Amino acid sequence: MDLLNTLVDKGLRRELPTREEALAVLATSDDDLLDVVAAAGKVRRHWFGRRVKLNYLVNLKSGLCPEDCSYCSQRLGSKADILKYTWLKPDEASQAAAAGLAGGAKRVCLVASGRGPTDRDVDRVSETIKAIKDQNEGVEVCACLGLLSDGQADRLREAGADAYNHNLNTSEGTYGDITTTHTYADRVDTVQKAHAAGLSACSGLIAGMGETDEDLVDVVYSLRELDPDSVPVNFLIPFEGTPLAKEWNLTPQRCLRILAMVRFVCPDVEVRIAGGREVHLRTMQPLALHLANSIFLGDYLTSEGQAGKADLEMIADAGFEVEGAGQVTLPEHRTGEAGGCGSHAGTGCGPGADAGCGSHAEAGCGSHEGGGVCGTASASPATATPADEPRTDLVAVRRRGAGTDLAPNA
Numbered sequence: 001m002d003l004l005n006t007l008v009d010k011g012l013r014r015e016l017p018t019r020e021e022a023l024a025v026l027a028t029s030d031d032d033l034l035d036v037v038a039a040a041g042k043v044r045r046h047w048f049g050r051r052v053k054l055n056y057l058v059n060l061k062s063g064l065c066p067e068d069c070s071y072c073s074q075r076l077g078s079k080a081d082i083l084k085y086t087w088l089k090p091d092e093a094s095q096a097a098a099a100g101l102a103g104g105a106k107r108v109c110l111v112a113s114g115r116g117p118t119d120r121d122v123d124r125v126s127e128t129i130k131a132i133k134d135q136n137e138g139v140e141v142c143a144c145l146g147l148l149s150d151g152q153a154d155r156l157r158e159a160g161a162d163a164y165n166h167n168l169n170t171s172e173g174t175y176g177d178i179t180t181t182h183t184y185a186d187r188v189d190t191v192q193k194a195h196a197a198g199l200s201a202c203s204g205l206i207a208g209m210g211e212t213d214e215d216l217v218d219v220v221y222s223l224r225e226l227d228p229d230s231v232p233v234n235f236l237i238p239f240e241g242t243p244l245a246k247e248w249n250l251t252p253q254r255c256l257r258i259l260a261m262v263r264f265v266c267p268d269v270e271v272r273i274a275g276g277r278e279v280h281l282r283t284m285q286p287l288a289l290h291l292a293n294s295i296f297l298g299d300y301l302t303s304e305g306q307a308g309k310a311d312l313e314m315i316a317d318a319g320f321e322v323e324g325a326g327q328v329t330l331p332e333h334r335t336g337e338a339g340g341c342g343s344h345a346g347t348g349c350g351p352g353a354d355a356g357c358g359s360h361a362e363a364g365c366g367s368h369e370g371g372g373v374c375g376t377a378s379a380s381p382a383t384a385t386p387a388d389e390p391r392t393d394l395v396a397v398r399r400r401g402a403g404t405d406l407a408p409n410a
């Protein structure tokens with residue numbers, strides 16, 4: 001298939017596909033799906049082998065957010081029956097992190113709800129980072145605290161943070177339909193601040209919010225421009241009690257096409273399957289490992305994931321291996337001499353991109369189905385196809401781990 005051969009060649013050369021090629025991936029038919037996965041899988045293996053990086057979320061502060069992100073169970077006015085609590089103490093957060101690290105994670109993602117941190121909040125998180133780093137040699141810590149003010153990224157870097165997550169979530173053109181209390185430009189600014197401070201930028205998207213194929217391609221190209229080291233791909237979990245509760249638009253096949261498109265556009269970047277993995281990929285999760293090289297272990301911010309043990313078994317059964325603490329995630333050209341999480345040194349995902357918890361998207365932090373034949377650059381208006389029945393039975397609000405007396409899932 002000419003399209004796929006072209007995309008593999010470009011992926012191995014870190015060359016940006018055309019928008020038409022990216023759209024054509026989203027428009028492939030189910031008959032072509034395995035060919036799409038195999039092609040994007042070649043690109044994934046070229047840059048990341050069969051390694052799967054495990055990340056572990058610690059929700060430092062849950063709910064009660066003054067922002068109005070429509071997808072988020074922690075938003076202003078959310079009726080979702082989630083855990084609500086204020087800042088975990090450093091030792092509480094460290095204990096939660098330790099469970100994830102014992103389960104095989106190499107990165108801990110410290111997430112707090114809210115528009116952005118105060119300077120006092122940065123102090124708190126700095127203490128937490130220190131506690132985690134003191135007790136766990138070699139651990140990578142990513143902070144995800146919302147919009148950053150001047151100087152805060154530098155302070156987090158000085159405190160030992162390796163990375164900062166802030167997702168773009170959706171295209172610039174549709175951002176105002178999803179959130180009104182801050183702008184797309186605000187989000188871009190924070191990712192740039194993280195970069196400038198020497199933090200490894202993590203920035204991604206949420207699929208399934210009613211966006212078009214063009215919107216998805218827009219946001220992924222914008223991410224490539226921003227050049228994050230990691231790109232979390234969230235699939236909307238339509239929480240009851242949020243404005244997007246009825247947006248059940250995703251199918252496992254659609255999720256696989258989206259992940260393949262992201263891999264082709266950002267070939268040498270950590271592509272992470274984030275929130276909604278179990279809900280939308282369901283039994284097709286193992287196929288997605290051929291596209292993404294990173295997942296979250298265990299639970300999400302406000303929803304429960306499958307058992308951490310099941311994550312590990314899936315990885316082994318699919319013929320992949322958990323990335324060890326001593327292994328560098330990113331290809332050498334992206335890490336430069338800084339090593340570790342990457343120095344943004346490379347040209348990899350083009351002029352700049354990354355994603356993560358920034359939007360607290362996971363648990364809050366979801367789509368459409370293209371028709372057509374692989375190879376036809378169908379840029380026709382993508383129509384949301386209600387191809388999936390609501391699977392509210394698969395959405396479980398988190399009731400264990402951080403902020404509770406119960407052991408975390410890791």
Ligand code: SF4
Nearest residue numbers: 065069072075359360
């Ligand atoms: S995504 Fe973050 S900023 Fe937006 S409502 Fe949720 S917690 Fe608040």
